[in-house]
Amino acid sequence: MARIIHAAAAQMGPIAKSETRKDTVRRLIAMMREAKGRGAELVVFTELALTTFFPRWLIEDEAELDSYYEKEMPGPETQPLFDEAKKLGVGFYVSYAELVQEGGRKRRFNTSILVDRSGNIIGKYRKVHLPGHVEPQPGRTHQHLEKRYFEPGDLGFPVFRGFGGVMGMCICNDRRWPETYRVMGLQGVEMVMLGYNTPYDHTGHKDIDSLTQFHNHLSMQAGAYQNSTWVIGTAKCGVEEGSNMVGQSAIIAPSGEIVAQAVSLDDEIITARCDLDLGKRYRETIFNFAKHREPETYRLIVERKGAVPPPEV
């Protein structure tokens, strides 16, 4: 029996700082309805989809900082999204800033959840690879303070049964690291969902930053191909509070081919019919891990964090 997920990526244009959660959730619901109308049963929203990308600013007032985080999910402002999902019979992935009280202290994560077609949360992930800095960098128009505002995720890269397949999640910078896909690939992942906010000035070097679109696709295509999995990458894009962010949301097949791509820098739905069995021939031949991987040779990947070049001769 064919195992098909009709999936959508719901790319999002800028969210202004002044935009309320209510306004933003209304935009998400409108996209969910359009996706449903185009046959989708699963909608992948972007990273930090409920607010502007606040790590671009140094925010020293704690109440102001906290206002960007969700203390419950769903909460009063996000409940309508869950209600709509249930009503339409559409599942979704969404990412948001999560604030929890644990061990007597505030813990902050860049989090995503997977919600099934009945509106139930069936999976949760916390971003592992936090880019940027703890302290503001002099000379930058926009900061990138994710290392200040979030802890690295403490849930690993879990996968979840849902939508008839094995589903995985990651967020933004995670997509550049082959380990992300591989850890999920070793759990038989068949579809990786991710959202991203990627400004064109993220490294501060023009030669790198001018290749941002190329690198965006290269990482996701390699991750898909090398792990025989679908990848759905959804951007927040356009010019948000003066920060210029990459679009090109894409649905990528286990072959590494881009089968759907956004063309705007605004709210835009793209869809694809994702056959989960398409990866099977890859998994059974060239990427038959059980036959071809040689884990003993890979030990350095877990034994070493940073690179250590050999001594100078």
Next chain:
Amino acid sequence: MARIIHAAAAQMGPIAKSETRKDTVRRLIAMMREAKGRGAELVVFTELALTTFFPRWLIEDEAELDSYYEKEMPGPETQPLFDEAKKLGVGFYVSYAELVQEGGRKRRFNTSILVDRSGNIIGKYRKVHLPGHVEPQPGRTHQHLEKRYFEPGDLGFPVFRGFGGVMGMCICNDRRWPETYRVMGLQGVEMVMLGYNTPYDHTGHKDIDSLTQFHNHLSMQAGAYQNSTWVIGTAKCGVEEGSNMVGQSAIIAPSGEIVAQAVSLDDEIITARCDLDLGKRYRETIFNFAKHREPETYRLIVERKGAVPPPEV
């Protein structure tokens, strides 16, 4: 001070079964001379560059099989290549079938060496990821019996100081596995050299095999970008003994960009001026491993060989 390697990939057209080592070495020397004339100080030859790609046949006669392997390096037939390298002041990477007597038995490896500009071997690698099968597969025009004719390499993925940088090697199928590049990346590799023999029927599935050229570049470009390293991939290509093999040898920058590419399916030299410091800005920002990697999260990569999906619900 700029750290530049003027490098060449010496793509090779078919080697007929009837071609002698002497003939083949003559071709390699001709390419080395052309590369030198075009300013190269390092030439990357292909995989199993001294013979036809014999794993396409079931060879049951041991003496015949042994005839494809080198018992010493350099040996009488390969010495002229080393002599020419020394004379020209050009280093090289070359791969060959290696036969050694160890522990009272024959051991067979798919091996590569790095030779410096004085003709001295300064590095050795044995292919880790052997593709194909131990037993011939019914219905295939050409077999792929690397798992029959070679043991997995026992040297890991070592790197070597040479040519002013940190040099790494892999061979053919290794290039599809992100672990290959990462283990070298964690040793600060700045240039990965590899040769490949990749037939268009290697999986036996038309939908996969028709994407062979795309996958060839995708894997190498991702490996380069994600590890801030140059990659030089050199094909044996064209129609060799009825087997149709991919060309498109490429020199790839640490940005993931292809900066030189072969256009023929024959002996062809491509060159590039490889600035080893080009990867520095990547290593110091987006791919600063010491800052951004989270090895504890990657444990499955070494703890598990094959994929284990979660239980059905």
